Amino acid sequence: MSNLLEVKNLKKYFKTNRGLLHAVDDVSFTIPRGKTLGIVGESGCGKSTLGRTVIHLHEKTSGQILFDGKDISDVDKHQLKALREDMQMIFQDPFSSLNPRMSVSQLIAEPLLIYKKCSGKELEQTVMQLMDTVGLAQRLYNSYPHELDGGRRQRIGIARALALSPKFIVCDEPVSALDVSIQAQIINLMQDLQEEHQLTYMFITHDMSVVRHISDDIMVMYLGMMVECCDSEEIFHNRFHPYTKALLDAVPIPQVREKKERRLIKGEITSPIHPGDECRFAKRCPYADQICFEKTPVSEEICPGHFVSCHHVREINHLQENK
Amino acid sequence: MEKEKQSTPVIHKKKNSQFRNILRRFMKNQTAVFGLVIIFLLVIFALFPSQLSHADYTVQDLANRYSGPSAEHWLGTDELGRDMYTRIVWGCRTSLTIGLASVAIACAIGVTLGTLAGYFGGVLDNVLMRIVDILMAVPNLLLGISIVAALGNSITVLVFAIALGNIAAFSRVTRSSVITVRDTEYVEAARATGASDGRIMWKYVLPNALAPIIVQVTTSLAGSILNISGLSFVGLGVPAPTPEWGSMLSNARTIMRDYPLQIMFPGIAIMLTVFAFNLFGDGLRDALDPRLKN
Numbered sequence: 001m002s003n004l005l006e007v008k009n010l011k012k013y014f015k016t017n018r019g020l021l022h023a024v025d026d027v028s029f030t031i032p033r034g035k036t037l038g039i040v041g042e043s044g045c046g047k048s049t050l051g052r053t054v055i056h057l058h059e060k061t062s063g064q065i066l067f068d069g070k071d072i073s074d075v076d077k078h079q080l081k082a083l084r085e086d087m088q089m090i091f092q093d094p095f096s097s098l099n100p101r102m103s104v105s106q107l108i109a110e111p112l113l114i115y116k117k118c119s120g121k122e123l124e125q126t127v128m129q130l131m132d133t134v135g136l137a138q139r140l141y142n143s144y145p146h147e148l149d150g151g152r153r154q155r156i157g158i159a160r161a162l163a164l165s166p167k168f169i170v171c172d173e174p175v176s177a178l179d180v181s182i183q184a185q186i187i188n189l190m191q192d193l194q195e196e197h198q199l200t201y202m203f204i205t206h207d208m209s210v211v212r213h214i215s216d217d218i219m220v221m222y223l224g225m226m227v228e229c230c231d232s233e234e235i236f237h238n239r240f241h242p243y244t245k246a247l248l249d250a251v252p253i254p255q256v257r258e259k260k261e262r263r264l265i266k267g268e269i270t271s272p273i274h275p276g277d278e279c280r281f282a283k284r285c286p287y288a289d290q291i292c293f294e295k296t297p298v299s300e301e302i303c304p305g306h307f308v309s310c311h312h313v314r315e316i317n318h319l320q321e322n323k
Numbered sequence: 324m325e326k327e328k329q330s331t332p333v334i335h336k337k338k339n340s341q342f343r344n345i346l347r348r349f350m351k352n353q354t355a356v357f358g359l360v361i362i363f364l365l366v367i368f369a370l371f372p373s374q375l376s377h378a379d380y381t382v383q384d385l386a387n388r389y390s391g392p393s394a395e396h397w398l399g400t401d402e403l404g405r406d407m408y409t410r411i412v413w414g415c416r417t418s419l420t421i422g423l424a425s426v427a428i429a430c431a432i433g434v435t436l437g438t439l440a441g442y443f444g445g446v447l448d449n450v451l452m453r454i455v456d457i458l459m460a461v462p463n464l465l466l467g468i469s470i471v472a473a474l475g476n477s478i479t480v481l482v483f484a485i486a487l488g489n490i491a492a493f494s495r496v497t498r499s500s501v502i503t504v505r506d507t508e509y510v511e512a513a514r515a516t517g518a519s520d521g522r523i524m525w526k527y528v529l530p531n532a533l534a535p536i537i538v539q540v541t542t543s544l545a546g547s548i549l550n551i552s553g554l555s556f557v558g559l560g561v562p563a564p565t566p567e568w569g570s571m572l573s574n575a576r577t578i579m580r581d582y583p584l585q586i587m588f589p590g591i592a593i594m595l596t597v598f599a600f601n602l603f604g605d606g607l608r609d610a611l612d613p614r615l616k617n
Binding site for chain 1: 508
């Protein structure tokens with residue numbers, strides 16, 4: 001098996017007072033071992049829910065998750081604990097994801113203690129080693145998170161995720177709460193760690209430049225559904241879905257004189273509560289016609305490794321059938 | 324690198340210093356230390372009453388009833404001419420024991436119930452909170468009266484009766500505090516790491532939900548001591564000759580206009596105890612929070 005993670009038709013619905021909210025709807029993807037899948041999309045499109053559902057922080061509604069060749073869709077409490085040794089998560093906000101009552105060493109030791117990996121002197125050694133790995137000075141051993149800046153706190157979060165030497169880490173916008181200068185440091189650290197420990201990342205973000213830097217593949221989500229999924233360089237050159245086009249057009253270019261043509265999205269977002277059988281982007285799509293409001297598009301492999309869910313992908317992009 | 328190697332021994336020295344850190348933060352808080360000193364004195368009074376005052380608190384001097392403070396009777400005498408100072412010193416033992424024991428029991432049970440209800444929510448929360456509602460619906464005094472009436476008049480029963488009345492408040496306070504902590508991201512992070520529910524409650528939720536509980540301890544302590552007086556008032560408190568602040572207070576209530584000092588001294592004793600525990604509790608709450616500057 002070269003794919004570490006395989007997700008098939010994953011669905012996660014939330015019950016709300018106004019009805020069933022389709023947070024993640026029929027999403028399928030694979031992540032090869034040692035690679036990074038970047039997941040992008042606007043706020044509320046279900047990227048975080050997807051990440052959390054994959055590692056069982058939310059109970060899925062339906063679908064299948066294969067991890068390392070094993071079906072982990074339905075696991076009991078005991079299996080889940082064993083599973084979490086291999087799947088960890090780095091959280092978005094390093095200010096609220098660390099227990100304020102624990103010191104740096106306690107925070108990093110926590111996973112090791114939970115899984116009874118080591119104790120006493122050995123524990124201390126391991127914690128110091130981990131601090132070294134993520135670039136935390138050892139004098140911070142007894143500090144508390146509130147005494148540290150965002151970058152250092154996120155390093156604690158990374159050290160915690162690494163403590164059990166997992167195979168797979170879900171990174172839920174790990175840098176979006178940080179300053180730009182620190183973002184680069186953390187991203188580089190994560191890339192170095194990936195190489196060193198053969199980690200597989202699922203990298204959730206809304207920052208296109210970050211995702212381009214770190215990802216091997218990119219999946220674009222819109223209102224709980226996958227709209228486009230392909231190689232990360234490909235998406236910057238050859239994007240087929242109208243939403244992806246608009247999304248990438250919205251990325252600012254750091255050049256004063258260059259003016260680029262922007263396709264702006266207009267119209268209302270479809271409600272994620274009880275969406276009908278339609279393309280969820282139809283209300284905002286300039287190319288939408290009758291069929292878009294009648295049928296949910298299925299994902300198609302337009303060219304090898306490039307999946308798009310759009311009824312009119314060929315006409316829009318002047319592609320021929322079976323290209 | 325060289326520098327970091329050198330710092331290793333320092334870390335070893337500091338490793339188990341969490342308790343010392345808390346102690347240091349506490350000691351910097353002067354009012355809290357003052358509270359601790361008063362508590363310390365009260366404990367000494369409670370432990371050695373016969374050395375610090377007369378050995379017998381029942382000696383009557385009927386010719387000298389309601390006398391004011393004098394060289395012989397420092398705080399005067401009561402309605403039977405018994406030395407007020409002696410009775411207050413001896414009363415310290417009864418009042419502190421009943422107060423502390425009942426609050427400790429109520430706190431242990433109430434915090435457990437509140438944490439479980441707040442953390443798990445759902446059906447468990449509903450069941451536990453309805454039980455608490457039943458406890459709340461009965462006035463504390465009435466609850467105490469019925470329990471003492473049913474089980475007999477002894478200190479153990481009294482402690483139990485007063486504790487039962489305090490459980491509701493503890494579980495309510497704990498529950499609401501736990502609910503705010505339960506949904507924080509660090510609890511979710513702990514769950515993602517693989518921590519069990521028990522560990523999350525003990526190491527993540529409770530420490531962060533502690534502040535209102537400590538405040539509740541100090542208020543309940545005062546309430547409990549006064550509750551004893553309420554029960555004594557209807558004759559179900561501590562049996563007669565045993566001195567106890569609450570009963571002294573309620574005995575003196577009838578003659579308050581003529582001899583105000585009778586009500587003042589036990590009142591001051593209760594006030595001082597509550598005051599000391601309040602200061603101590605506030606200091607403890609702050610000392611336990613590493614986020615506050617040293």
